[in-house]
Amino acid sequence: EAAINRIAAGEVVERPASAVKELVENALDAGARRVEVTIADGGKTLIRVADDGHGIAAGDLPLALSRHATSKIDGTDLLNIHSFGFRGEALPSLGAVGRLTITSRVAGDAAAEIAVSGGTIAPVKPAALSAGTVVELRDLFYATPARLKFLRSNRAETQAITDVVKRLAMAEPGVGFTLRDTSGGGEGRVTFRAEPETGDMFDALRGRLTRIMGREFTENALPIDATREGFTLTGFAALPTYSRGAAVAQFFFVNGRPVRDKQLIGALRGAYADFLSRDRHPAAALFLTCDPHLVDVNVHPAKSEVRFREPGIVRGLIVSTLRHALAGAGH
Ligand code: ADP
Ligand code: MG
Numbered sequence: 001e002a003a004i005n006r007i008a009a010g011e012v013v014e015r016p017a018s019a020v021k022e023l024v025e026n027a028l029d030a031g032a033r034r035v036e037v038t039i040a041d042g043g044k045t046l047i048r049v050a051d052d053g054h055g056i057a058a059g060d061l062p063l064a065l066s067r068h069a070t071s072k073i074d075g076t077d078l079l080n081i082h083s084f085g086f087r088g089e090a091l092p093s094l095g096a097v098g099r100l101t102i103t104s105r106v107a108g109d110a111a112a113e114i115a116v117s118g119g120t121i122a123p124v125k126p127a128a129l130s131a132g133t134v135v136e137l138r139d140l141f142y143a144t145p146a147r148l149k150f151l152r153s154n155r156a157e158t159q160a161i162t163d164v165v166k167r168l169a170m171a172e173p174g175v176g177f178t179l180r181d182t183s184g185g186g187e188g189r190v191t192f193r194a195e196p197e198t199g200d201m202f203d204a205l206r207g208r209l210t211r212i213m214g215r216e217f218t219e220n221a222l223p224i225d226a227t228r229e230g231f232t233l234t235g236f237a238a239l240p241t242y243s244r245g246a247a248v249a250q251f252f253f254v255n256g257r258p259v260r261d262k263q264l265i266g267a268l269r270g271a272y273a274d275f276l277s278r279d280r281h282p283a284a285a286l287f288l289t290c291d292p293h294l295v296d297v298n299v300h301p302a303k304s305e306v307r308f309r310e311p312g313i314v315r316g317l318i319v320s321t322l323r324h325a326l327a328g329a330g331h
Contacts, residue, residue, distance in 0.1 A: 013094060013140070015043075016039070016042055016044060016160070019047050019094055019137055019140060020037060020043060020047055020049070020164050022091075023037075023135050023137070024037065024165065025085055025090075025168070026084070028053075028084060028168065029083040030054050030055070032132065032175060033052055034175065034178075034196070035051050035177050036050045037049050037161075037180065038050075038179075038182055039158065039161055039181055039182070040182045041154050042154035043140065043158070043161050044139075044140055044141075044151060044157065045139060045140075046138055047140065051134075054106065055105050055106040055107070055109075055132055056102065056133060057104075058110070058124055061102060061112060061124050062121065064091050065092055065095050065102075065114065066088075067089065068087070068088045070085060091135075095116035095121070096119045097143065097144060098138060098142065099115070099137070099138040099142070102114050102134075102135050102136075103127045103134045103135075103136075104134070105133075107131065110126060111126070111130075112124050112126055113127035162191065165177060165179050166212050167251060168258060169208065169212060170253070170258070170285055171257065171258055172256075173197040173204035173207065174204060175196060176196040177193070178193050179191050179192040194208060201234070205235070205236070205285075206218050206236070209236060209285055213283070213285070216242065217249065217283060220242035221237060221239070221283075221284075222236065222237050222239065222329055223235075224236060224284075224286065224321060224322065224325060228313065228317045229310075229313050231288060231294070231314060232288070232289045233317050233318060233321055235253075235286040236284065236285055237271075237282070237284040237322050238284060240272060240275035240280075244283055248281050250265060250282065251286070252264045252265075252287075253285075253287045254288050254297050255292060257297050259306050260305075261306050263306075263315065264286075264288075264318070267315040267318035267319055268282050268322070269282065270315070270319045271318060271322035271323050272322070275331070288314065288317075288318075294309045294310065295307065295309065
């Protein structure tokens with residue numbers, strides 16, 4: 001049983017960055033306004049995610065660790081999902097592949113914690129925490145050395161974690177994010193920080209993108225806002241004259257979730273077809289929203305592929321909207 005659980009867990013948690021993704025998504029689902037991520041050694045020895053969300057009641061802590069327990073859907077409409085999580089797999093998986101401690105406090109209650117290591121759950125006990133939830137994962141994959149061996153260098157794993165945090169920070173401009181690396185010991189150093197953005201949706205997004213992609217990008221990007229046949233495309237797309245050299249800066253979000261999808265990247269390239277060269281890639285952060293029934297964003301729990309019911313409409317919307325915007329700006 002324990003071995004099977006570990007194998008299943010490995011499907012959800014491939015590497016430290018996937019653990020960070022699951023934990024930050026949980027914080028966002030809990031309505032956090034601030035999320036603080038702390039890592040050490042590329043997340044291999046420590047991943048800690050602290051949030052100021054609604055917390056988990058002491059009595060619900062064991063439930064949060066049991067497989068397929070989720071507080072987020074009632075099972076009647078699996079396709080109609082508005083939260084990041086819905087499978088109830090992340091915490092049990094993390095508890096199977098590392099040493100996991102969850103400390104949480106619901107407003108008006110006392111704080112409590114639960115620990116699980118190698119799948120063995122300790123009883124809930126009182127803890128000290130002013131608000132929200134802190135999930136700490138130590139020694140990821142300590143029980144599966146084969147898996148540990150496949151992880152990349154601390155530097156590469158840290159980069160993957162940074163990418164995950166930045167993508168989620170783009171998806172939620174109103175939430176403050178901090179990424180701290182304590183590899184050197186002590187308080188460590190903050191490697192990424194984004195204060196909560198205010199203003200309307202475009203202002204907030206512009207602010208957040210400036211923080212993450214740089215002022216060069218936002219000063220050379222066109223705001224995008226178009227709707228067609230149930231799909232809405234918003235965000236910013238850079239002028240063809242903006243260049244990050246060979247660095248690729250293409251970010252897609254479907255119904256608020258960061259995705260990496262060949263079709264979407266292909267549509268972006270299609271829109272910029274006249275301006276592409278070997279060292280010039282289109283740069284954009286684009287948010288596609290639609291009825292959840294028109295897209296499956298959960299083809300695989302650990303990956304970020306999407307499957308559209310009508311891929312042609314999506315491609316057409318992206319290509320024509322961006323071409324129109326570029327033409328309007330004289331390109
Ligand atoms: P899912 O997110 O798919 O529901 P998880 O295993 O990630 O499954 O989490 C299990 C449950 O634990 C969630 O449904 C939620 O009720 C609770 N939970 C997890 N993390 C947090 C958090 N940071 N704040 C509040 N509740 C949380
Ligand atoms: Mg989750």
